[in-house]
Amino acid sequence: MRKHLEIGSALQMRDFGISLAAQLRMGDLLLLDGPLGAGKTFLTQHILRALNVQGEVTSPTFVMMKSYQGDFSINHIDAYRLLDLVNPRQAFEELDIDFDSSITIVEWGAGFDLTGEALHIGIDLGEGEHRTLTLEGADSRWGQLQL
Ligand SMILES: Nc1ncnc2c1ncn2[C@@H]1O[C@H](COP(=O)(O)OP(=O)(O)OP(=O)(O)O)[C@@H](O)[C@H]1O
Numbered sequence: 001m002r003k004h005l006e007i008g009s010a011l012q013m014r015d016f017g018i019s020l021a022a023q024l025r026m027g028d029l030l031l032l033d034g035p036l037g038a039g040k041t042f043l044t045q046h047i048l049r050a051l052n053v054q055g056e057v058t059s060p061t062f063v064m065m066k067s068y069q070g071d072f073s074i075n076h077i078d079a080y081r082l083l084d085l086v087n088p089r090q091a092f093e094e095l096d097i098d099f100d101s102s103i104t105i106v107e108w109g110a111g112f113d114l115t116g117e118a119l120h121i122g123i124d125l126g127e128g129e130h131r132t133l134t135l136e137g138a139d140s141r142w143g144q145l146q147l
Pocket residue numbers: 007008009010011013034035036037038039040041042043059107128129130131
């Protein structure tokens with residue numbers, strides 16, 4: 001599956017996050033990619049809120065990974081600092097995430113499809129609040145997303 005979605009505003013990005021969240025299930029891996037300020041953390045915040053995570057969700061840039069409890073156990077990772085390492089994928093593996101029992105969302109995640117079933121969400125910047133999303137996932141269930 002590969003499809004593009006035009007997002008006209010931050011509010012629309014929030015709504016995308018809410019409808020995606022409603023279709024997630026345990027074991028899902030979301031790999032977010034896009035330049036600084038694209039909205040990776042913003043999207044994650046709205047997905048987590050929709051999954052009933054209470055309290056503030058902040059960027060895990062310095063701690064690498066934060067885990068939350070909502071309707072699921074949810075891991076939020078910012079892999080930016082791994083990208084400069086000799087072997088980013090190995091460093092990612094060493095985070096030792098239990099994918100099966102949680103939902104995992106990775107900013108700067110393009111290279112880290114450890115389950116082979118990830119949904120890639122690319123975010124391209126447009127004018128103002130405009131963003132173009134590119135959704136890609138090898139697993140057949142992503143083709144059935146209602147967005
Ligand atoms: N359509 C949109 N979608 C998402 N965020 C938007 C949109 N329009 C404006 N914004 C604003 O852009 C900013 C995106 O910041 P955010 O921290 O989410 O980016 P990021 O991709 O996580 O960056 P970084 O690479 O630094 O982690 C937010 O302040 C948000 O309010």
